Amino acid sequence: MNQVLIAALLQQRARSLPRVALMLSFFSLPLLVLLFARGAGLAVMHTGQAFAIFMGAGLIGQDMSSGTLQLLFARPVSRGEYVLSRWLGAALAASCLTMAQLAIGVGFLALHNEAPAARELAIFAGGQVLSVFGTTSVLLLFSTLLPGTGDFLAIIVAGITGQALQLGAALFKAPWLARAGEEIGRFVAPALDLGALFGGGPISWFEVVSYFSTVTLCLALAIVILNRRELSYATE
Amino acid sequence: MRYAGPTPRGKRRAGAGGELARPRGRGGLLSGIEIQGLTKTYRGGQVRALDNVSLSVRPGEAFGIIGPNGAGKTTLLGCLLGLLRPDAGRIAVDGRPADDLAVRCVTGYLPERLVLDRWMQGLDFLAYHHALAGLDPARRREEAAAALERVGLTPADGRQAIRRYSRGMLQRLGLAQALLGSPRYLFLDEPISGIDPAGVMLFRRLLSEMRQRGATLVINSHQLDEVERICDRVAFVKGGKVQSIETLEAGAAHARVLRVRWGTSSDPRAVTPERLSVFGAGVGASLEEVKPPEARYRVADDDGAATLIETLLAAGVRVIEATPESGRLERLFVEPGKEGAK
Amino acid sequence: MPPSEAGAGAPAAPRAARSGPTRATPVLLLALAGALLAARVAFGIYEHARPVERADRVEWREPAAGEAEAREGGRLLLYCFTRDGDPRCREMSREVFADPRSAVLIQRQFVPIRVLDLSREDGRNPPDVARLEREFTVTEFPTLVVATPGRERFEKQAGYSGALGTTQFISGAPARLLLRGPRGHSRAGRDSVAGAADTSAGVTTGR
Numbered sequence: 042m043n044q045v046l047i048a049a050l051l052q053q054r055a056r057s058l059p060r061v062a063l064m065l066s067f068f069s070l071p072l073l074v075l076l077f078a079r080g081a082g083l084a085v086m087h088t089g090q091a092f093a094i095f096m097g098a099g100l101i102g103q104d105m106s107s108g109t110l111q112l113l114f115a116r117p118v119s120r121g122e123y124v125l126s127r128w129l130g131a132a133l134a135a136s137c138l139t140m141a142q143l144a145i146g147v148g149f150l151a152l153h154n155e156a157p158a159a160r161e162l163a164i165f166a167g168g169q170v171l172s173v174f175g176t177t178s179v180l181l182l183f184s185t186l187l188p189g190t191g192d193f194l195a196i197i198v199a200g201i202t203g204q205a206l207q208l209g210a211a212l213f214k215a216p217w218l219a220r221a222g223e224e225i226g227r228f229v230a231p232a233l234d235l236g237a238l239f240g241g242g243p244i245s246w247f248e249v250v251s252y253f254s255t256v257t258l259c260l261a262l263a264i265v266i267l268n269r270r271e272l273s274y275a276t277e
Numbered sequence: 278m279r280y281a282g283p284t285p286r287g288k289r290r291a292g293a294g295g296e297l298a299r300p301r302g303r304g305g306l307l308s309g310i311e312i313q314g315l316t317k318t319y320r321g322g323q324v325r326a327l328d329n330v331s332l333s334v335r336p337g338e339a340f341g342i343i344g345p346n347g348a349g350k351t352t353l354l355g356c357l358l359g360l361l362r363p364d365a366g367r368i369a370v371d372g373r374p375a376d377d378l379a380v381r382c383v384t385g386y387l388p389e390r391l392v393l394d395r396w397m398q399g400l401d402f403l404a405y406h407h408a409l410a411g412l413d414p415a416r417r418r419e420e421a422a423a424a425l426e427r428v429g430l431t432p433a434d435g436r437q438a439i440r441r442y443s444r445g446m447l448q449r450l451g452l453a454q455a456l457l458g459s460p461r462y463l464f465l466d467e468p469i470s471g472i473d474p475a476g477v478m479l480f481r482r483l484l485s486e487m488r489q490r491g492a493t494l495v496i497n498s499h500q501l502d503e504v505e506r507i508c509d510r511v512a513f514v515k516g517g518k519v520q521s522i523e524t525l526e527a528g529a530a531h532a533r534v535l536r537v538r539w540g541t542s543s544d545p546r547a548v549t550p551e552r553l554s555v556f557g558a559g560v561g562a563s564l565e566e567v568k569p570p571e572a573r574y575r576v577a578d579d580d581g582a583a584t585l586i587e588t589l590l591a592a593g594v595r596v597i598e599a600t601p602e603s604g605r606l607e608r609l610f611v612e613p614g615k616e617g618a619k
Numbered sequence: 620m621p622p623s624e625a626g627a628g629a630p631a632a633p634r635a636a637r638s639g640p641t642r643a644t645p646v647l648l649l650a651l652a653g654a655l656l657a658a659r660v661a662f663g664i665y666e667h668a669r670p671v672e673r674a675d676r677v678e679w680r681e682p683a684a685g686e687a688e689a690r691e692g693g694r695l696l697l698y699c700f701t702r703d704g705d706p707r708c709r710e711m712s713r714e715v716f717a718d719p720r721s722a723v724l725i726q727r728q729f730v731p732i733r734v735l736d737l738s739r740e741d742g743r744n745p746p747d748v749a750r751l752e753r754e755f756t757v758t759e760f761p762t763l764v765v766a767t768p769g770r771e772r773f774e775k776q777a778g779y780s781g782a783l784g785t786t787q788f789i790s791g792a793p794a795r796l797l798l799r800g801p802r803g804h805s806r807a808g809r810d811s812v813a814g815a816a817d818t819s820a821g822v823t824t825g826r
Contacts, residue, residue, distance in 0.1 A: 115358055
C-alpha cells in the first residue's frame with residue numbers, strides 16, 4: 042500500500058466541507074439519541090455504511106473527472122497500488138470514525154446503565170468494520186466506472202433496485218425475483234453477521250463466502266477497469 | 278520512418294559540476310527512447326491518431342514534436358508516458374517498456390492541461406509529488422522549497438492553495454514538479470504556455486540546465502521559435518505520421534527564403550535585378566523578388582546564405598540586413614504551392 | 620550546494636526497487652475472486668436445498684404472559700402463528716427472526732408472542748391457540764398479526780412475502796394502527812386481511 046496516497050486521501054477528505062458536515066451529522070446525531078433517549082441500544086449505531094459512503098464517494102471518479110490522474114500516473118505508482126491504497130485509506134478512515142462513535146456511544150449507554158456486554162460489543166464492532174470495508178469496495182468499483190461522485194448515486198439506485206425486486210417478488214409471487222433482489226442487496230451492502238458466526242449455531246458458509254467474494258471481486262474488477270482506462274485528454 | 282540524424286549540436290553535457298549521466302538499459306541494451314511501428318486508434322479504429330510511427334531519441338537529446346492540431350502529438354506523448362496503450366508497435370525508454378515503473382522513476386512530465394490537486398497548497402503539492410517519486414523523505418521539505426524557488430515562486434506562493442494560482446503560477450508549479458529529482462527524461466507539453474516573458478527566460482534557463490546535466494527532453498509545442506532554440510531535432514507530425522525529422526544544428530541543410538536589404542551607398546550597378554540574379558546563381562541561390570532596397574533569395578542552407586552575403590558584399594552591395602523570412606520550422610506547416618513565392 | 624540548486628543535480632539513476640508494469644493485472648486477486656465467486660455459487664445452491672437453521676433471536680412469550688405484559692406496559696402485540704416443520708414458517712424464522720436487526724426492532728416495539736398450531740400433530744389446538752386463531756381468522760401459516768394491547772385493532776399478514784416485505788409490514792404496522800379507527804382495516808402483504816376483532820364469540824368483522 043502507498044502511504045503517500047492514503048495520507049493524501051485523508052487530507053483531501055478533511056478539506057471537503059460537504060463531506061465533513063455530513064460525517065459530523067452522522068457522527069453526532071446517533072450519539073445525541075443515545076445521550077437523551079433510553080433503550081435505544083446499539084441499534085442506532087449502524088452508521089458504518091454511512092461513513093463508508095461519505096468517505097468513499099468519488100474515490101476514483103473524482104480524480105478521473107478532474108484530470109489529476111494523468112500527472113499521478115506519470116509517477117512510479119501502479120494503477121493497482123493506487124486503487125488499493127484509495128480503498129484502504131477510505132475504509133480505515135471510515136472504520137476509525139465508526140469505532141470512535143461506538144466508543145463514545147457505549148460511554149453514553151453506560152451512563153444509563155445500558156452498556157452492552159463486551160462480547161456483544163465486539164461482535165457489533167467487528168460487523169460494522171466489515172460493513173465499512175465491504176461498502177467501500179463496492180463504491181470503489183462503481184467509482185472506476187462513473188465520473189465524479191456517480192458511485193454514490195449508483196449505490197443508492199442499486200440498493201433501491203434490490204428492494205424493489207424483493208417487493209415485486211411478493212407482488213408477483215416470484216421467488217426468483219426475491220432472490221435476485223437479495224443478491225443485489227447482498228452485493229451493494231456487503232456485511233457479515235458475526236453474531237451468527239460466533240453464536241455457536243450452524244454457519245452459513247454462503248453468507249461468509251458471499252461477503253469475501255463481493256469484496257475481492259470489486260477490488261479486482263476496479264483494478265482491471267482502471268488498467269484499461271485511457272488517461273489522456275487526447276481521447277477527448 | 279526511422280531517422281538517424283547527425284550528432285546533435287552544441288551544449289554538450291559536462292555542465293557546471295554535473296556528472297555525465299550514464300543511462301543504462303536493461304541488459305546493456307539501447308538507451309534513450311525507441312519507438313517502432315507505433316499505431317494508436319480511437320473509436321474502435323475509426324480515428325487513426327498514430328500510424329506506424331517510428332523514431333528514436335538519443336540520450337541527452339532535446340527532441341521536439343511539432344505539427345498541426347489533431348496531428349497526433351498529444352497521443353504520441355500519452356503513449357510515451359504509458360497513459361495510452363498503443364494498438365501496435367513498441368516503445369522502449371532506457372530499454373524498458375514505456376509504462377514500466379522504473380521508467381516512471383526517471384521521468385518528469387509537464388502536461389499541457391495543468392489540472393493539479395486544487396485543494397493542496399503549492400509546497401504541499403511538491404512534497405506530495407516528491408513522495409510519490411520515491412525521493413528521500415529526509416530532504417523532502419528542503420527540496421520542495423528549492424523547487425518552488427527555482428521556478429520563481431515565493432514561499433508565500435507555496436503556502437497558497439493551488440486553486441488560487443494564476444495560469445502562469447500553475448505552469449511554474451507544473452514545471453517544478455516535473456523537475457523534482459532531476460529526472461533523466463523530461464516530457465514537456467506546451468511548457469511555456471501562459472508564461473510571461475520573464476518566465477519564458479526562466480524556463481529556457483532551467484531546461485538548458487537540465488540538458489547540461491544530461492537529461493533527455495521531449496517537447497511538444499506550438500511555439501516554433503522556442504522549439505528551434507531548445508531542440509536538437511524536431512519531428513513534424515501530421516495525420517498521425519512523422520512527415521519529417523529536422524535537424525536544427527547549424528549548417529544543417531535547410532532551404533529557406535533570405536530577405537536581403539542594402540544601404541544607399543551600394544554600387545547602383547550592382548543592385549539591378551539582373552546583377553542580383555547573377556550573384557545569386559553563382560552561389561546556388563535563386564532570386565525570388567526585387568523591391569529596392571530589398572531582394573528575396575531562396576538559399577539551400579546556412580552556408581549558402583553566408584556565401585551569398587559574402588558575394589553581394591564583394592560585388593559592392595552594402596548589405597545592412599539579412600533575415601530569414603520565416604523560421605526553419607514554419608515552412609513545414611505551409612502546404613506546397615501555397616508559400617506565396619513569386 | 621546552494622538551496623536553489625538543491626534537487627537540480629545530475630539526472631537520477633533508476634530507483635532500484637521499483638519495476639514492473641504500471642498496469643499489472645492483479646492475477647492473484649482475480650484468481651481469489653474467481654474462486655470465491657465459484658464457492659459462492661456452490662454454497663448458494665447447496666444452502667438453497669439445505670437451508671442453514673439459524674437461532675431465532677426473538678424472545679417469544681406464551682400468549683397469556685405476553686398479553687398480560689402488553690396490557691401492563693401499553694405495548695403492541697406481535698403474534699406469530701406458526702407450525703412446526705412448515706417450510707415457509709422456517710424460512711421466515713431464518714430470514715427475519717434470526718436477523719439481529721429485525722429481532723431488535725421486534726423486541727423494542729412489540730411484545731412478541733408465538734402461537735404454535737398443533738392441530739396437525741394433535742388433532743386439536745390448546746384453547747388459547749384456538750381462541751386466537753378464531754379471533755384473527757388465521758387460516759394460513761405463517762401469519763403475523765400486530766395488535767393493540769386490548770386487541771381491539773389489528774393488522775394481519777398471511778403467508779410469507781420475503782424478508783423485506785415482512786420487516787416492512789412489521790415496522791409499518793404501528794403507524795397504520797395509529798391512523799385507523801377502532802374498526803378499520805388495511806391491506807398489507809400478499810394476502811393480508813386486516814380487520815377488527817369482535818370479542819364476542821367467533822365474529823370477525825370483514826372489510
